Amino acid sequence: MSSIKIELRQEDVNKIKEICTSFNNDPQELINVLHKCQEHFGYLPAEVQEVISNELVVPVAKIYGVVTFYSFFTMTPKGKHPVSICMGTACYVRGAEKVLDEFKKELGLQVGQTTNDGKFSLSSLRCVGACGLAPVVMVGDKTYGRVAPDDVRNILKEYEEGK
Amino acid sequence: METLKLTIDNKQVEVPKGTTINKAAKQLGIEIPTLCYMELHDLNIENNPAGCRICVVEVEKRRNLAPSCATRCEEGMVVKTHTTRVLNARRTVMEFILSDHPKDCLICAKSGNCDLQAMAHQLGIREIPGQEIAAMSTYKKDTSPSIIRNQDKCILCRRCEMMCNTVQTVGALSAVNRGFMATVAPAFEQNLEYSTCTYCGQCVAVCPTGALTEVDNTPDVLRALADPTKTVIVQTAPAVRAALGELFGMEPGTLVTGKMVTALRALGFDYVFDTDFAADLTIMEEGTELLDRLTRHLKGDKTARLPILTSCCPGWVNFFEEYFPDLKDVPSTSKSPQQMFGAIAKTYFADKIKVNRKDLVVVSIMPCLAKKYECQREEFSLDGNRDVDFSISTRELAAFIKQANIDLNNLEEGEFDAPLGESTGAGVIFGTTGGVIEAAVRTAYEVHTGKKLPKVDFNELRGLEGVRSATIDFDGLPINIGIAHGLGNARKLLNDVRSGKSKFHAIEVMACPGGCIGGGGQPLHHGNSEIIKARAAAIYAEDKKKPLRKSHENPFIIKLYEEFLGKPNSEKAHHLLHTKYFDKKKKIIVKQ
Ligand code: SF4
Numbered sequence: 001m002s003s004i005k006i007e008l009r010q011e012d013v014n015k016i017k018e019i020c021t022s023f024n025n026d027p028q029e030l031i032n033v034l035h036k037c038q039e040h041f042g043y044l045p046a047e048v049q050e051v052i053s054n055e056l057v058v059p060v061a062k063i064y065g066v067v068t069f070y071s072f073f074t075m076t077p078k079g080k081h082p083v084s085i086c087m088g089t090a091c092y093v094r095g096a097e098k099v100l101d102e103f104k105k106e107l108g109l110q111v112g113q114t115t116n117d118g119k120f121s122l123s124s125l126r127c128v129g130a131c132g133l134a135p136v137v138m139v140g141d142k143t144y145g146r147v148a149p150d151d152v153r154n155i156l157k158e159y160e161e162g163k
Numbered sequence: 164m165e166t167l168k169l170t171i172d173n174k175q176v177e178v179p180k181g182t183t184i185n186k187a188a189k190q191l192g193i194e195i196p197t198l199c200y201m202e203l204h205d206l207n208i209e210n211n212p213a214g215c216r217i218c219v220v221e222v223e224k225r226r227n228l229a230p231s232c233a234t235r236c237e238e239g240m241v242v243k244t245h246t247t248r249v250l251n252a253r254r255t256v257m258e259f260i261l262s263d264h265p266k267d268c269l270i271c272a273k274s275g276n277c278d279l280q281a282m283a284h285q286l287g288i289r290e291i292p293g294q295e296i297a298a299m300s301t302y303k304k305d306t307s308p309s310i311i312r313n314q315d316k317c318i319l320c321r322r323c324e325m326m327c328n329t330v331q332t333v334g335a336l337s338a339v340n341r342g343f344m345a346t347v348a349p350a351f352e353q354n355l356e357y358s359t360c361t362y363c364g365q366c367v368a369v370c371p372t373g374a375l376t377e378v379d380n381t382p383d384v385l386r387a388l389a390d391p392t393k394t395v396i397v398q399t400a401p402a403v404r405a406a407l408g409e410l411f412g413m414e415p416g417t418l419v420t421g422k423m424v425t426a427l428r429a430l431g432f433d434y435v436f437d438t439d440f441a442a443d444l445t446i447m448e449e450g451t452e453l454l455d456r457l458t459r460h461l462k463g464d465k466t467a468r469l470p471i472l473t474s475c476c477p478g479w480v481n482f483f484e485e486y487f488p489d490l491k492d493v494p495s496t497s498k499s500p501q502q503m504f505g506a507i508a509k510t511y512f513a514d515k516i517k518v519n520r521k522d523l524v525v526v527s528i529m530p531c532l533a534k535k536y537e538c539q540r541e542e543f544s545l546d547g548n549r550d551v552d553f554s555i556s557t558r559e560l561a562a563f564i565k566q567a568n569i570d571l572n573n574l575e576e577g578e579f580d581a582p583l584g585e586s587t588g589a590g591v592i593f594g595t596t597g598g599v600i601e602a603a604v605r606t607a608y609e610v611h612t613g614k615k616l617p618k619v620d621f622n623e624l625r626g627l628e629g630v631r632s633a634t635i636d637f638d639g640l641p642i643n644i645g646i647a648h649g650l651g652n653a654r655k656l657l658n659d660v661r662s663g664k665s666k667f668h669a670i671e672v673m674a675c676p677g678g679c680i681g682g683g684g685q686p687l688h689h690g691n692s693e694i695i696k697a698r699a700a701a702i703y704a705e706d707k708k709k710p711l712r713k714s715h716e717n718p719f720i721i722k723l724y725e726e727f728l729g730k731p732n733s734e735k736a737h738h739l740l741h742t743k744y745f746d747k748k749k750k751i752i753v754k755q
């Protein structure tokens with residue numbers, strides 16, 4: 001039987017409740033509620049899903065099912081420097097996948113994961129509207145254009161300690 | 164009703180609007196194979212995720228093959244169900260499913276009873292192309308006190324999810340992940356033990372493969388039987404005798420009480436007893452509690468909460484501890500018959516035969532998987548020695564009997580041993596929805612009014628309607644009774660109790676649709692409610708045959724109170740036969 005204790009700060013609980021109320025606690029709005037919560041927390045840890053489950057009266061197993069089904073939801077916190085690679089058509093045809101593979105290799109991560117030290121996380125994006133610069137990589141707010149696999153190591157260097 | 168006409172395999176058929184191609188074909192006697200699809204007629208529930216694609220057919224003017232279980236008929240449609248294209252597609256689909264499925268049918272609990280195995284056979288699959296290159300995905304195995312989940316064998320039909328969510332409203336299981344990692348799992352893919360699961364076993368009962376099975380405790384029982392230092396006794400729940408025969412080729416509804424007793428004796432049990440005896444005992448305790456609360460309530464005592472809820476179903480107990488912990492003082496405190504039996508066996512009976520409780524092994528045969536968990540609850544053991552050591556299901560017993568090469572069909576009728584094997588008809592009907600409350604009414608009426616019941620049968624309490632109610636006249640005092648089976652139905656009645664709207668004095672709840680006769684440990688009924696009805700009829704027939712049909716008339720119960728317990732609800736009875744409930748709802752702890 002469920003024996004897991006959940007810990008959250010009061011303000012976090014209030015925020016989740018507020019988001020749920022803004023959707024009238026309607027279970028049909030689950031996906032939108034999850035979107036808003038992820039926007040706020042950056043990710044959707046188990047604790048957050050439990051509170052949503054209570055508020056919308058949807059079994060938490062269902063919520064977890066939705067979170068794991070859609071690739072834009074994540075349960076791992078983003079790194080200090082979130083790396084995103086655009087996988088829109090333009091970027092894709094210009095070799096974004098090779099760039100992504102290089103990031104995977106360099107960071108030892110799969111898409112959706114974060115390094116153990118919390119520094120980098122890796123995700124893929126749909127078109128960011130900078131097709132002229134394809135392939136496009138973003139690290140935090142900074143955009144890099146025409147990235148080739150060989151550039152990957154240099155990009156990551158910029159974020160090494162002390163820089 | 165609006166109807167439409169279509170052609171299936173060159174035959175015309177007229178069906179109501181909204182009918183699926185599969186059902187329309189059935190009307191013509193054409194069987195289109197299905198795998199993920201399942202229908203539970205009486206619950207009005209259909210599982211058609213259209214996931215497996217085994218049931219595809221060709222529809223004229225459509226490019227793609229259509230899943231017949233989910234595609235609705237249209238006026239003038241022309242359908243072909245077994246063209247070479249269709250047969251080829253079915254084979255490909257099956258090969259694809261099998262390419263990621265373990266091939267250990269030799270030792271699989273579902274072998275011989277598995278829909279996937281049967282379908283592979285029906286489609287004549289003898290080889291699985293691509294098997295050598297494709298690595299099979301693997302998923303952790305999860306063993307809980309009652310249920311084993313082996314998701315490598317999951318074919319994603321999502322029947323379990325439907326049972327757990329729609330019928331039981333427990334919501335412990337959901338489809339998770341995508342691609343090769345897609346499966347059905349509890350939240351955060353934790354083990355079932357840490358989910359909201361009630362162990363009702365209804366997911367196991369509908370799983371077409373060996374992905375969900377019961378924990379097999381027959382090896383434990385065999386070990387105890389083989390140990391010469393142990394005295395091993397067995398109790399059999401009422402619903403078992405009404406279904407066990409099905410696993411030996413008998414018609415549903417065949418009562419095998421006597422043969423079952425003989426088989427258990429042949430297996431080596433030292434005493435063969437009956438849970439029905441403990442059911443009579445439950446009625447004494449629960450009935451007394453009901454009358455006590457009722458009298459106090461009528462006198463205006465606000466602490467006497469009504470309605471009283473039955474507490475003999477451990478799946479149901481798990482459910483309210485999880486979802487209605489605020490109402491945990493509403494159910495009767497009486498233990499389930501299984502646990503009452505254990506408590507009496509390890510005290511009164513152990514003393515009688517002068518055996519130390521540590522050398523007395525109590526085995527129960529149950530239609531139920533929740534009972535496995537129940538007998539492992541900490542409060543039901545003394546210094547680590549359980550009141551009931553092992554609980555095995557009807558299915559496990561059948562397998563055990565076959566293992567010992569005993570043919571149930573050809574056995575003599577045996578009799579239960581005394582003193583814990585004597586029961587009345589009231590104990591027997593515990594096995595079906597409505598039975599517990601009918602048994603309680605039979606006794607409560609006579610105790611309360613001091614008069615003999617004009618009629619023992621209460622037909623108004625019987626039936627398979629999910630939620631039922633009746634008012635019974637206690638000699639001028641109308642008693643309102645509610646009945647629910649299936650946890651979704653129980654939830655409806657409980658919500659009324661919570662909001663103060665409930666008009667009932669007493670409510671009976673059983674977690675499984677149909678009550679224990681439809682329990683998670685019974686022979687698989689594949690959603691066929693005729694089988695449930697036949698089992699219920701068998702239970703009522705056994706009740707009718709009994710010379711005594713009211714629990715308080717059971718001479719061995721009377722003697723047990725005289726010699727040992729004193730009066731119902733006495734201090735000793737409270738100590739041995741009553742329990743308390745826990746708040747199991749997950750708490751959200753706020754960091755300061
Ligand atoms: S045993 Fe019952 S509650 Fe548990 S997962 Fe299966 S259907 Fe759900």
Ligand code: SF4
Nearest residue numbers: 317318320321323370
């Ligand atoms: S566990 Fe069984 S019932 Fe559930 S989806 Fe898998 S195969 Fe179907």
Ligand code: SF4
Nearest residue numbers: 476478531675679682
């Ligand atoms: S209804 Fe019977 S079989 Fe089902 S969980 Fe309850 S006690 Fe067990």
Ligand code: FES
Nearest residue numbers: 198213215216232
């Ligand atoms: S039976 Fe129709 S898709 Fe599975």
